[in-house]
Amino acid sequence: MTPDPTQTTPSEASSIEKLETGLERDVFLRTLLRHLAGTLEEVVGVKEASGFVSVVGQRMGEEMNEGYKKALALPELNREQVAQVLVDLKRRIQGDFFIIEQDEEKIVLGNLACPFAEKVLGRPSLCMMTSNVFGFIASENLGYAKVSLEQTIARGDKGCRVVVYLKPTAAPSVEGREYIRTH
Numbered sequence: 001m002t003p004d005p006t007q008t009t010p011s012e013a014s015s016i017e018k019l020e021t022g023l024e025r026d027v028f029l030r031t032l033l034r035h036l037a038g039t040l041e042e043v044v045g046v047k048e049a050s051g052f053v054s055v056v057g058q059r060m061g062e063e064m065n066e067g068y069k070k071a072l073a074l075p076e077l078n079r080e081q082v083a084q085v086l087v088d089l090k091r092r093i094q095g096d097f098f099i100i101e102q103d104e105e106k107i108v109l110g111n112l113a114c115p116f117a118e119k120v121l122g123r124p125s126l127c128m129m130t131s132n133v134f135g136f137i138a139s140e141n142l143g144y145a146k147v148s149l150e151q152t153i154a155r156g157d158k159g160c161r162v163v164v165y166l167k168p169t170a171a172p173s174v175e176g177r178e179y180i181r182t183h
Helices: 010-017 025-044 046-072 079-092 124-142
Strands: 097-102 106-111 144-151 160-165 177-180
Touching (some): 025 046, 046 079, 046 124, 079 097, 079 106, 079 124, 124 160, 124 177
Antiparallel strands (some): 097 106, 144 160, 144 177
16 A cells, blocks of 8 residues: 555654644734734724724723622722732733822823733734723723823833823823723
C-alpha cells in the first residue's frame, strides 16, 4: 500500500503541534478585534467605528456593573468603590490601570498596559470599550459621568490618562462622552 501524501503521519502532527507560531486563544481574539476595528474604521470611518464599539462597551459595562454589585452584595457603589472597580476590572483583563487622583468631581486614572496589548496601536475606536465601560459603571452608580480619553496607547501615547468627571459642571468644555443613569 502506497502512503497517501495528503495524510499527516502521527510524528508530523506531533511536530506541527510543537511549532512556535505565536497562535493561541488570547492573541487570536485580540487580533480578531484589531482587524474588526480596522475594517470598521476603513469602511465607515473612525468616528462611526467608535460608535459600534461603544454599543458593545455599554453591554459589557452593564454586565460588569451587575457582576461587581452582586459580588459586593450592594445595590449601588459609592465613588471610592467605583474607582476601585474600574481599576480591578482592567487588572483582571491584563490592563495596568491605577488611580492618579479622585475627588467629588472626578476620578483620574492612568494606565501603562492596554488589555488589547500591541493590537490596540492605531485602533483608537477600541478605546471606546474603556470609555463606555467606565462611563456606564460610573453613571449607573453615581448618576452622571463624562469620560475624557486625554491620552491613549492606541494613539501612540506611552500610557493612557482617562478622566471620569462625575458632575456635569465639572468639565463643561472638556471633550468627552457623557453618560447618564438609565434606571
